[in-house]
Amino acid sequence: LTTVVEVALFAMVRGRTIVSIGGEGNELYRYIGVSIMTINLFTITFYPLPKARDAAIVLTLLLASGVVPEFVIGSEAYNIASQIAIRLMVAVVYLLARRDALRMADNQRELAETQRKLAERAYRDGLTGLYNFRAMTRYLRFARKEPQIEKVGVIIVDVDEFKNYNDRYSHAAGNIALCKISERLGEILNERGLELFRYGGEEFVVFTDNFNTEELLDLACELRSSVADLDIKHDGSDHGVLTITCGVAMESGSEIDDKEFVVRADRQLYVGKGNGRNCVVYEGQLYAQGE
DSSP states (O other): OHHHHHHHHHHHHHHHHOOTTTTTHHHHHHHHHHHHHHHHHHHHHHOOOHHHHHHHHHHHHHHHHHHOOGGGTTOHHHHHHHHHHHHHHHHHHHHHHHHHHHHHHHHHHHHHHHHHHHHHHHTBOTTTOOBOHHHHHHHHHHHHHOTTOOEEEEEEEEETTHHHHHHHHOHHHHHHHHHHHHHHHHHHHHTTTOOEEEEETTEEEEEEESOOHHHHHHHHHHHHHHHHHTOOBOTTSTTSBOOEEEEEEEEEGGGOOHHHHHHHHHHHHHHHHTTTSSSEEETTEEESTTO
């Protein structure tokens, strides 16, 4: 392409400056120059293969040098034709630039969308589609720095006798049960603008902003009863169905420790597991047990 442009520019410059050589022939060089530039731009548009394109243009240059009719040289028709060719060339350059700009914009949009999806996938659990442990830790860091969040509540949810359920009904059935439970809990939380995180295995976590103790316990009790109401059969459980136990904790937003905060709720959870499961535990006290 560079060689072709240089040849064309040379032809145009020679037509303007070397008047003493060739007489009217200098118009021929200008004609060839404009023609080659125009042909080059059209070829870029419709046949964008550099080697083949340059070969075609050089061949056109050789042919044009021998077959341009004499009546074109110096004629009024040539002047009109050259002006049309120049304007056409400018239009083609604009269209090419616009096409490339649009392609680049499309590529950037596709890249941004791909990056967004990859980033979203990194914070989602593959089985349930819930936010995962990584997303949970990011939320806690945000809550600690956000001055409007004075109190953060946490509910850690554990599906009771879940290993027994897997052994009895298969891991595939266990995955289906987890999805049903997470979907039901998510429906309740979404109504309140809250998110459910998958903590790992059969454990889930909920965070609340500026809930008082009563509101937090009411939510935990509603979550517990909603899972029992799903009536997912579990002959290996004392309750005959899959149930959950909830451990609850609360902390000032600015005093949250990423790990210790959830561990506090986890300790409450194990108090419930040692007292028959299917309950809510806060500061060592059992709520809504087996209701």
